[in-house]
Amino acid sequence: MKPVRLLSSVLTVGGWTLLSRLLGFVRDVFITNLIGPGPVMDAFVAAFRLPNMFRRFFAEGAFNAAFVPMFSKRLEAGDDPEGFAAQAMSGLALVLILLCALAMIFMPGFIWVTAEGFYGDERFDMAVDFGRVVFPYIFFISLAALVSGMLNAAGRFAAAAAAPVLLNVMLCVTMGLAALTGYVSVVEALIWTIPLAGVAQLVWVWRDLRHAGLRLRPTRPRLSPDMRRLIAVAVPAALAGGVVQINLLVGQLVASNYSGAVSWLYAADRLYQLPLGVVGIAIGIVLLPDLSRRLKSGDETGSREALSRAGEMS
Incomplete structure (x- = not known):
């Protein structure tokens, strides 16, 4: 496979990541101004933290850290990469369906564990309702x-x-329309748009698979040796990534005992995160599959050069 042009790829990913961070900041300004720190925003932040927390394990976090190198090596070797991806997708989808079902049933418990201070006031019921959406x-x-x-x-x-x-x-468009029209409350528009945005993101990237010459067809989930190996690699990464999530949860647990504190903590964290990671994220996204393919093909010299260029850019 043709080697990745590291600099141009990093600039592409970094540019989109920077735009996403800036728009995310605009989104948070909308939330802070249109909803405002208080019980409703507290409830929303606690509810939205749940899928974002699990996202670190099942999306950009542990799962993908294990999946991308294994898929890249199979793609380089021509070893049925699409079949491997289909198995991974089916297994992941099954786990996620079970997780979502449990969350719908036990959402009050999820909220109590992550925002115990809400219990007994209006924020708890709102967070449960928002969380289920x-x-x-x-x-x-x-x-x-x-x-x-x-x-x-x-x-x-x-x-x-x-x-x-x-x-x-x-999110920015729907919150703006809700504020202008008053047809629904801003927070209702916000929470219902989130899962719809997830669908839009999935459709967006799925469409590009065809341009990449790849196909992904669902298959029956099964615990094959490849899936066992994928799990074995993903679990340690999940444990390592869980440390950061625990820190965030501890902060939220403490803040949940004070009205509005969860909102302000969220706003401060988002402001702090704005300038971080744009270059690092871009380099990591580009370098991981490139190194995996080079190592699979035995190109150790190219691997060292790619790693050196990445170090220079960071």
Whole structure:
């Protein structure tokens, strides 16, 4: 397979990532101004943190960290990469369906564990209701992340990098329309748009698979040796990534005991995150599949050169 042009690919991913961060900041300004720190925003933040927390495991986090190198090596070797991806997608979809079903049933418990201070006031019931609406987002965004990993492995970075922009654009538009028309409340428009944005992101990246010359067809989930190996690689990554999520949850648990504190903590964290990771994220996304393919083909010299160029850019 043709080697990835590291600089141009990093600029592509970095540009879209920067745009997504900026639009995400605009989205948060909308949320803070149109809803405002208080019980409703507290409830929304706690509810939306749930799919975002699991997203770190099933989307851009542990699962993709295991899937992308394995898929890239199969793609380089011509070892039925589409079949492997279909198995991974079916297994992931099954786990996500079960997780979503459990979340719908036990959402009060999920909220109590992650925002115990809400219990006994209006924020708790609102967070439970909001959580049941937004949680299915994890299903669509996780499958979109898997498809994005396939595109990245094939050297097609633009569509996958642009997908997060859809979420922020859709949320900003619907919140703005809700505020202008008054047809529904801003928070209702916000929570119902989130799962729809997940669908849009999945459709967006799926369409680009055809241009990459790849197909992805659902198959019956089964625990094959390849899937066992995928799980074995993903679990340690999930445990490592879970440390950050635990820190965020501890902060939310403490803040949930004070009205409006969860909202302000969220706003501060989003502002802090704005300038971080644009270059690092872009390099990681581009470098991981490129290194995997080079190592699979025995191109150790090219691997060292790619790693050196990545170090220079970072």
